[in-house]
Amino acid sequence: MQDNALQLRKVNVIRYVTPLREGGSLPAIAEADDGFLYVLKFRGAGQGLKALIAELLGGEMARAVGLKIPEIVFAQLDEAFGRTEGDEEIQDLLRASEGLNLGLHYLSGSITYDxxxxxxxxxxxxxxxxxxxxxxxxxxxxxxxxxxxxHQELWLIDHGxxxxxxxxxxxxxxxxxxxxxxxxxxxxxxxxxxxxxxxxxxxxxxxxxxxxxxxxxxxxxxxxxxxxxxxxxxxxxxxxxxxxxxxxxxxxxxxxxxxxxxxxx
Known part of the structure; x- marks a missing residue:
């Protein structure tokens, strides 16, 4: 990351809450050490790092033009995080995603735009x-x-x-x-x-x-x-x-x- 860059917050993931299985790359709701829940996008899933780059650039460009985007953070996943996960597929995903991932602030109570x-x-x-x-x-x-x-406003998600x-x-x-x-x-x-x-x-x-x-x-x-x-x-x-x-x-x-x-x- 270069000097003249956005200063996004970095959090450490402390708890895997639940998978969001409607996403093809198995994103999940996870808790970080700042006490907030995030929709976690994993570097080891689907299109991997390129999806994270697209998510980051798409989200922050949307924010720059004034559209509603959940806060994007860098989410660190350490090597011990997935050891207690019982689902073998999710455990493999967590092991493949050690390091820096991407999280979007979880909009609790939101509904899908219809x-x-x-x-x-x-x-x-x-x-x-x-x-x-x-x-x-x-x-x-x-x-x-x-x-x-x-909260009666339209929010954009998922630019992967x-x-x-x-x-x-x-x-x-x-x-x-x-x-x-x-x-x-x-x-x-x-x-x-x-x-x-x-x-x-x-x-x-x-x-x-x-x-x-x-x-x-x-x-x-x-x-x-x-x-x-x-x-x-x-x-x-x-x-x-x-x-x-x-x-x-x-x-x-x-x-x-x-x-x-x-x-x-």
Whole structure:
């Protein structure tokens, strides 16, 4: 992690409470040494470290533009943590996740956003659609909205499927300026009538300096645990260039989203 980075809190996980089995990567509710509960995302699960990076960057970029995101923390898991876990699958997951993981503050009492029950106003819907187009987040559909209602406000969760370019680094520069074809399946696209206004607003907020600060928050150990052999600073630069190039050419994904919306309404 670089000097000009966000100062996220670091907690130590002290108790595994319960798995959240609706998630494919077996996230869990866990208690940390600060007394709070967190939804813990494990480095040893599913897409592993890349999902944690996407979760971190997606969540903090959403926060930067003013959307509601649970607090993100770095969550340390020591080697003794999983020894008393009776479920063999979970024990294997905990052993594979020793070290630095990611936690999101648990929103106790929240309910899953249901588009058939609650209609989101156009400006907020447009803000979320714009951000997901930027992040190439494929996981905000009617089947899996990844949004919660908590204290009568809409909160975004689970950005682990975003930034899918990093699963194949070879053509990241080309992918940076592509439209986001999967926006046609976005649960909020029908309400997103203010994309042009949001585009101007969010481009002014997400300056290269702000993006750099967020990207610099990625821990070194999350960048050195995969198949890439480049040093962390080189990989951070790819994330920075990918995101800033998408912002600079945002009219590509905004126009594609607006066109996809017209086919739905």
């Amino acid at each position: 588009p058939t029950v609650t209609v989101i106003e156009s400006l907020l819907a447009s803000k979320i659609v714009w951000l997901d187009c930027l992040l190439t987040n494929v996981d905000r559909t009617a089947r899996n909205t990844n949004m919660l209602l908590w 499927a975003a930034l899918y370019f990093h699963h194949s680094w070879d053509n990241w520069a080309e992918q940076a300026i592509r439209p986001f074809a999967q926006v046609k399946d976005h649960v909020l696209l029908p309400q997103a009538a203010d994309l042009a206004a949001v585009d101007a607003q969010y481009k002014a907020i997400l300056t290269p300096a702000r993006v750099r600060t967020i990207v610099n928050t990625i821990p070194d150990e999350w960048l050195t645990g995969g198949p890439q052999t480049e040093p962390p600073e080189v990989l951070r630069e790819v994330y920075f260039q990918f995101i800033t190039q998408r912002i600079a050419h945002s009219e590509i994904f905004v126009n594609a989203a607006a066109h996809a919306r017209q086919t739905l309404i």
